[in-house]
Every structure is written in C-alpha cells, then in structure tokens.
Amino acid sequence: MLFTSTEFLVLFLATCGLYYLPVSRNFQVPILISASFVFYAWSSPALLILLLASILINAITSYKVAYATERPRRLFWATTGVIINLSILAIFKYGALLLNLALGATQSGTPVEGALFLLLHLPLPIGISFYTFEGISLVVDVLRKREQAPILTNTDSYVDRRLITHIRNTAFFVAFFPHLIAGPILKAHSFYPQIGIKRLNEVNWLLVFRSLVIGYFLKMVVADNLKDYTFWIAYPYYETLGTITGLVLLFGYSMQIFADFAGYSLIAIGLAAILGYSLMNNFNFPYISRSLAEFWRRWHISLSTWLREYLYFPLGGNRMGNARTYANLIIVMVLGGMWHGAAWSYAVWGLFHGIGLAIERLLGLDKEPLANTTQAAWQRGLIDGIRVLAVFSFVSVGWVLFKLPDFQQALGFFAMLARDIRSRPNLSLIVPVLIFSAPVILYHLPHFPPLQKPIANLLNGRTLAIRNIAQDVMLGIMLTLIFLNSGSSQAFIYFQF
Amino acid sequence: MHQKSILRQLIIPVATVCAVLMLYQTLIWAGLLNASDGITQWENNVVRAQRYLYRSNEPIRLVLVGSSLANNIKASDIAPNVANLAMAGGATQTGLEMIRRDTAQPSILLVEINDTIDRQEDSKLIASLYDPALYWLRMWVPIFREEYRPASVFVSRLRRFSDSESRQLANRAVANPGLLDAEVARLVAERNTPFTLERAALIRSEAEGIKVRLLILRQAGWRVVLFDLPRDQRIENTTQQKQVRAMLYEIFPPDQYEWLPAPPARDWLTQDGLHLIRADAHDFGQFIYDQLLK
Numbered sequence: 124m125l126f127t128s129t130e131f132l133v134l135f136l137a138t139c140g141l142y143y144l145p146v147s148r149n150f151q152v153p154i155l156i157s158a159s160f161v162f163y164a165w166s167s168p169a170l171l172i173l174l175l176a177s178i179l180i181n182a183i184t185s186y187k188v189a190y191a192t193e194r195p196r197r198l199f200w201a202t203t204g205v206i207i208n209l210s211i212l213a214i215f216k217y218g219a220l221l222l223n224l225a226l227g228a229t230q231s232g233t234p235v236e237g238a239l240f241l242l243l244h245l246p247l248p249i250g251i252s253f254y255t256f257e258g259i260s261l262v263v264d265v266l267r268k269r270e271q272a273p274i275l276t277n278t279d280s281y282v283d284r285r286l287i288t289h290i291r292n293t294a295f296f297v298a299f300f301p302h303l304i305a306g307p308i309l310k311a312h313s314f315y316p317q318i319g320i321k322r323l324n325e326v327n328w329l330l331v332f333r334s335l336v337i338g339y340f341l342k343m344v345v346a347d348n349l350k351d352y353t354f355w356i357a358y359p360y361y362e363t364l365g366t367i368t369g370l371v372l373l374f375g376y377s378m379q380i381f382a383d384f385a386g387y388s389l390i391a392i393g394l395a396a397i398l399g400y401s402l403m404n405n406f407n408f409p410y411i412s413r414s415l416a417e418f419w420r421r422w423h424i425s426l427s428t429w430l431r432e433y434l435y436f437p438l439g440g441n442r443m444g445n446a447r448t449y450a451n452l453i454i455v456m457v458l459g460g461m462w463h464g465a466a467w468s469y470a471v472w473g474l475f476h477g478i479g480l481a482i483e484r485l486l487g488l489d490k491e492p493l494a495n496t497t498q499a500a501w502q503r504g505l506i507d508g509i510r511v512l513a514v515f516s517f518v519s520v521g522w523v524l525f526k527l528p529d530f531q532q533a534l535g536f537f538a539m540l541a542r543d544i545r546s547r548p549n550l551s552l553i554v555p556v557l558i559f560s561a562p563v564i565l566y567h568l569p570h571f572p573p574l575q576k577p578i579a580n581l582l583n584g585r586t587l588a589i590r591n592i593a594q595d596v597m598l599g600i601m602l603t604l605i606f607l608n609s610g611s612s613q614a615f616i617y618f619q620f
Numbered sequence: 621m622h623q624k625s626i627l628r629q630l631i632i633p634v635a636t637v638c639a640v641l642m643l644y645q646t647l648i649w650a651g652l653l654n655a656s657d658g659i660t661q662w663e664n665n666v667v668r669a670q671r672y673l674y675r676s677n678e679p680i681r682l683v684l685v686g687s688s689l690a691n692n693i694k695a696s697d698i699a700p701n702v703a704n705l706a707m708a709g710g711a712t713q714t715g716l717e718m719i720r721r722d723t724a725q726p727s728i729l730l731v732e733i734n735d736t737i738d739r740q741e742d743s744k745l746i747a748s749l750y751d752p753a754l755y756w757l758r759m760w761v762p763i764f765r766e767e768y769r770p771a772s773v774f775v776s777r778l779r780r781f782s783d784s785e786s787r788q789l790a791n792r793a794v795a796n797p798g799l800l801d802a803e804v805a806r807l808v809a810e811r812n813t814p815f816t817l818e819r820a821a822l823i824r825s826e827a828e829g830i831k832v833r834l835l836i837l838r839q840a841g842w843r844v845v846l847f848d849l850p851r852d853q854r855i856e857n858t859t860q861q862k863q864v865r866a867m868l869y870e871i872f873p874p875d876q877y878e879w880l881p882a883p884p885a886r887d888w889l890t891q892d893g894l895h896l897i898r899a900d901a902h903d904f905g906q907f908i909y910d911q912l913l914k
Binding site: 551602 | 626629630632633634635636637640641644659660661662663666744751763764768769770771772774775778779799803806
C-alpha cells in the first residue's frame with residue numbers, strides 16, 4: 124500500500140479514529156498492529172507469514188537473551204537470533220543470486236528443479252531488509268543492555284516479563300506501518316521505551332503538518348515528476364541522449380532519489396507523530412556535504428548509524444590502526460551496498476563508496492576544515508563550494524548503479540557520456556529536470572555553511588512573526604503544488620530494498 | 621497543544637492555498653495561460669483522455685484508439701472534430717474502455733490492431749480518470765486537469781518559442797539514421813523468432829476481449845474500422861509480424877470486419893523502425909481522412 128494512495132488514506136483515518144477513542148485507550152497497540160498487518164498484506168497477503176515468523180523469532184530470542192541467567196545462554200540466544208535474521212535475508216533476498224553464482228561455478232547445464240527452482244523464484248518480500256535489520260537491532264540491544272545489568276528488572280529493560288506482552292511489543296516495533304516498508308530503520312533502544320498510551324492533545328501538530336507537507340511535496344511534486352524524465356537513463360534510451368543531456372538527467376536522478384526517499388521518511392515521521400511516536404530523522408540535507416564521511420552522516424541516517432553501531436564498531440571501528448580502519452570502512456560499505464539489493468552492482472556501489480571513504484580518510488579530507496583566519500570569507504566559501512560539488516559528483520556517479528543495476532548497461536551509460544559530447548542538448552528534457560530539481564536545491568541552500576551567515580544577516584532584521592509567516596506561506600505554496608502539480612504516483616524507490 | 625493554537629498554525633498555509641488556487645483559476649479563465657498538451661508521455665495520455673471526457677457538446681466525427689504507434693498522429697492531421705485516444709506506451713483497450721463508459725453519439729471508431737494489444741488496458745489511468753471525486757472536481761474546476769499543471773504550462777510556453785509545428789513537418793528526414801539502423805537491426809533479430817506460446821496466447825486472448833467490446837459498440841451504432849500502421853519494411857517482413865497479422869486476420873476476418881485499406885505504397889519513414897516520423901504521421905492522418913471522412 125502506498126502512502127499516496129486513497130486506500131491508505133482510508134486505512135489511516137479509520138485507524139486514527141479508532142485509536143484515539145477513549146474506550147480504545149488500552150487497545151492502542153493492538154489497533155496499530157492490526158492496521159500495520161492490513162497495510163503490509165494489502166498487495167500480497169502471503170508475505171505476511173514471513174513477517175509474522177520474523178516477529179516471533181525476534182520476540183522469542185530477545186526474550187531468552189533478556190531472561191537467561193547464564194551468560195553463555197544469553198550469547199547462544201543472541202547469536203541464534205542474529206543468524207536466523209541473516210538467514211531469512213540470505214534466502215529471500217540473495218538466494219537466487221548465490222544459487223546462480225554456485226551454478227555458474229559448477230557450469231552445470233542441467234535445468235534447475237525442486238527446492239533449487241523454488242529458491243531461484245522466491246518472491247522478494249517488501250521491506251525485508253528493513254525489518255530483519257530491526258530484528259537484529261532488538262536482539263543485540265537486549266544483549267548489550269543485559270551485559271550492563273546482570274540482574275534485570277522491568278524498569279531497566281524493554282523486554283516485558285510476560286512473553287505475550289513482549290511478543291505484542293515486538294510485533295508493534297517491527298510492523299509499525301509508518302516505517303515498515305522503507306524505514307527509517309528503528310533501533311530497539313529508542314522505540315520500545317516509547318510504547319505506551321497516547322493522547323490526541325499531546326500530538327505535536329506543527330511537526331506533523333510540516334513533515335507531511337514537505338514529505339508529500341518532495342515525493343509527489345519533485346520525485347514523481349522527475350521520474351518521467353530520468354527514465355531516459357534506462358537502456359537503450361540513454362544511447363540517444365548525448366553528454367550534456369545525460370549529465371543533467373543524472374543530476375535529476377540524484378535529486379529524484381533524495382526527494383523520493385527523504386519525502387518518504389518525512390511522511391513516515393509525520394504519520395508516526397500523529398500516533399504519538401517519534402521516528403529518527405533520516406536525512407539532514409546530505410547534498411551540502413563537504414566530505415563523503417559527512418555525506419554518510421547526513422544520508423539515510425538510520426542505515427548509516429545502524430551499520431556503525433552493529434557492524435563498524437564490532438569490527439573494531441577505527442581503534443585498531445589505519446589499515447584495519449580502511450578495511451573496516453570498505454567491508455561495511457560493501458555490505459551496506461549489498462543490503463540495497465541482490466545484484467553485484469550494489470556491491471560495486473558499496474565498494475566505490477568504501478574506497479572513497481578510505482582515500483578521503485587517508486588524505487585527511489574527512490575532517491571539518493579548520494577555520495583559517497587568513498582566508499577571506501569568499502575563499503572559504505569557494506573551497507567549501509568545490510568540496511560540495513566534488514562530493515555531489517562522486518555520489519551522483521554512484522547513483523548510476525542504482526538506476527542501471529546491470530553493470531554492462533551502467534558502463535554503457537558512462538561510455539555514452541564520454542562519446543556524445545557534440546550532441547545537441549535536449550532542452551525538452553533539460554528544462555523540466557531543472558525546474559523540478561530546483562526545490563531540492565532551495566531546500567538545501569540555507570543549510571550550506573557559506574550561505575548560513577548571509578541568510579542569518581538577512582533575517583536578523585525581521586521579526587520572528589514575519590519569518591513564521593514566510594514559512595507558513597511557503598508551506599501553503601507547497602500544498603498548492605501538491606494539489607496542482609503532482610506526478611503520476613509511483614512506488615517509492617526504496618520499496619525495492 | 622490547544623485546538624486554538626493548531627488552527628492558528630494552519631490558517632496562513634490554508635489561506636495561501638485558497639489565494640493561489642483562485643489566482644491561478646482566474647488567470648486561466650481570463651485566457652492569460654494556455655493549456656499544455658502534456659510534457660511527458662504519461663501526461664500527454666492523460667491530457668488527451670481528459671480533453672475527450674470534458675469536451676464540448678459538439679459531435680465527434682471519428683475517434684481513434686490505439687497505442688503509441690497511432691499516438692503521434694495528431695487529431696488535427698485527420699480533420700476537425702476528431703479525437704485521438706491512442707495512448708503512448710499503452711494499448712487500444714484503454715481507449716475502448718473510455719468509449720464504453722462514454723455517452724457520446726456513435727460515429728466512426730478507428731481501432732489500431734497489432735501486437736501492442738498485449739500491453740492490456742491501463743487500469744491505473746482509467747481509475748484516475750473516473751475517480752468519483754476527482755472526475756467532478758476536474759469538470760467544474762479546470763485547474764485540476766492535467767493540461768493546467770503549472771510546470772507543464774510553463775514548459776509548453778517555452779517550447780512554443782523553439783519548436784514550431786511547421787518546422788517539425790518540414791523535417792522529412794530521420795533524426796539519427798545510424799541509431800535507426802541499429803534499433804531496426806535489434807528489432808529484426810528479436811522479431812525473427814516466433815512468439816512464445818505464452819505471448820501468442822496473450823495476444824489471442826486480448827484480441828478476443830477486444831472482439832467482445834467491438835461487438836457491443838457496433839450494436840450501439842458505432843462504425844468500427846480496424847487498421848494497422850506502416851513500419852520500417854525490414855520489420856514488416858519479420859516472422860512475428862507475419863504471425864500476428866495472420867492471427868488478427870483470423871480473429872477479425874475482413875469479410876466480417878471493416879479494415880482500413882492498405883496505405884499508398886511508399887517508403888514510410890520511422891524514428892525507430894516502428895513510430896512514423898512526424899511528417900509521415902501527418903500524411904497518414906490525411907490518408908485516414910481521404911478514406912473515411914472525405
């Protein structure tokens with residue numbers, strides 16, 4: 124079910140109505156779990172079975188971790204939980220890829236039958252990468268908490284003593300519909316403590332309104348319109364583009380993928396806020412990043428922090444010498460790339476970013492530039508601008524592998540860019556791409572450090588009331604454009620992951 | 621947060637929405653903004669479908685339904701009071717579904733029939749056109765129609781300066797002969813293998829579905845004429861092209877169904893082996909006029 128569909132609107136309004144009825148106060152969590160299951164099962168009910176299995180496995184293993192008295196037992200259950208989660212992901216997401224690899228290695232020409240055939244044709248359950256990572260987060264967080272508190276009490280654990288209540292809470296944590304399909308990836312330690320009775324008068328309506336308007340604007344007006352132009356990057360259409368048009372479309376795709384995913388995340392944050400829950404911010408103006416390290420602190424924050432907390436740190440992070448740090452960065456990014464999809468191009472994308480991060484660290488470019496008093500403001504601005512441009516270009520080159528997961532086609536696109544320099548720019552593609560990309564640029568600009576001071580100076584003379592009115596008018600214009608200029612609705616790009 | 625404070629926060633954005641919508645509608649009523657034909661394939665499909673839905677009461681002389689092949693024939697290439705419901709990237713069935721739901725006075729229905737019918741009806745487009753709330757909203761408040769999307773109106777205005785129709789028609793050459801040859805070679809290789817059983821069955825079942833719809837429309841008084849468009853000669857002679865032609869003549873035999881006569885024998889130029897270049901699409905429109913409306 125899409126956040127932009129009529130059926131979702133009906134489900135959400137009905138759920139909200141029921142949720143805030145005084146008589147439903149004690150049933151709020153079951154109401155949201157039921158709505159989440161309807162939301163998930165809407166297009167393919169069979170996949171709900173896997174979600175239920177995942178919930179049950181994570182609930183039981185985390186419960187065992189929390190209440191096992193001996194440390195080896197706790198470690199056993201935690202390891203079991205993590206392995207089962209990874210196995211589910213491996214079978215459903217990477218089964219076909221790994222099997223094809225094995226068949227290629229054996230060079231067996233015989234047709235695949237039976238269980239192997241089934242493995243090759245398993246459907247990819249929507250959101251599987253998100254909910255398995257959340258399951259791992261639960262098991263690991265409970266273990267970490269338990270390691271800190273040898274004797275567990277109900278106050279310092281989010282694992283309820285009653286198994287049934289813990290299963291209910293886990294179902295809610297994993298399936299809560301605003302984040303279920305495309306994140307933000309929740310961490311157990313930040314979500315479980317929020318579970319409780321919610322009241323309508325506690326809702327932060329300002330946050331709700333802003334998140335929903337900006338989120339739907341980014342998704343429906345920017346991303347859904349840009350997709351009608353960036354589809355030309357697909358093979359074989361890109362062969363006709365020429366260098367300038369191809370580069371502008373790639374720029375547009377960078378804008379689209381941001382607007383699509385940041386828009387989805389903001390909608391998720393707004394919807395969760397209506398229900399009284401706080402989800403983490405997933406994007407922090409990533410295209411003003413002056414280094415790749417900064418980019419990954421600003422882009423898909425819930426995934427990058429997950430990778431840092433549950434993979435990079437356990438691997439040793441940066442505490443084991445330079446060589447090991449570079450290796451860790453590359454390993455984490457390759458695995459992070461593979462998380463996005465079962466194709467080698469995603470691994471190459473991760474490797475590309477991993478090597479980029481390692482080189483950046485080697486050259487000391489990952490750090491905030493120190494304030495140099497001898498440099499004029501314009502010089503600092505220019506350097507920052509060049510760094511932003513370099514990071515944006517690097518990231519955009521990587522997005523080609525998202526748009527064209529077939530590696531040969533991706534190389535073909537770059538070959539076209541190098542070859543067709545003399546082709547006439549296609550203004551009927553370029554102009555709309557620039558128009559629909561403009562809001563993303565404007566959204567980022569006030570946060571770009573060299574511009575922050577001039578903008579602050581400009582606003583200094585204005586009263587707070589005038590600034591608020593200006594913001595409200597902007598929200599009004601965005602809302603108008605949602606009504607008038609939304610593109611044809613399309614599944615969110617990150618649904619496929 | 622108090623109810624009063626929530627309302628205070630919403631009042632400016634909501635007032636802005638109302639003011640901008642009213643201003644925009646006024647500009648359109650005053651004729652200061654021209655409608656757009658759509659700046660993308662999808663938008664162009666929706667615009668032509670909505671223009672048909674919300675047309676004036678003047679009777680339509682001929683309605684054309686089909687795929688992207690017939691899509692680049694402009695209704696004005698044929699004659700005034702002609703509607704073209706051929707959908708780029710779509711299929712004949714979408715236009716037929718619109719005719720079925722319409723209450724128009726029956727006239728001539730020109731139906732493109734070829735292998736593109738396996739794309740099936742665009743149910744998403746049909747659902748969006750006939751959404752009960754939006755249908756009436758668009759009827760009474762035109763700014764909500766696709767042709768008045770602000771970005772499209774703006775881009776179309778820019779295009780008018782650079783892309784005149786007469787210049788397009790004057791251009792009788794293929795834009796990129798090298799790419800055309802490469803694409804035709806690819807299509808010929810692809811189409812020289814017979815249809816898979818599944819695809820053949822799909823085309824047959826879609827054709828049977830179309831047959832039922834045509835029967836109903838004929839009973840309602842429509843004069844149904846079937847046709848196909850010329851392609852690059854190298855593609856016309858491929859195995860699949862012969863196979864689909866034979867299948868469709870068998871399902872719609874010429875003694876029971878009226879077919880448009882074959883177009884004049886000449887070298888019809890295409891952009892990509894399948895879609896006629898603009899000038900030849902114009903000529904084909906004139907051919908339709910000569911055969912059915914003259």
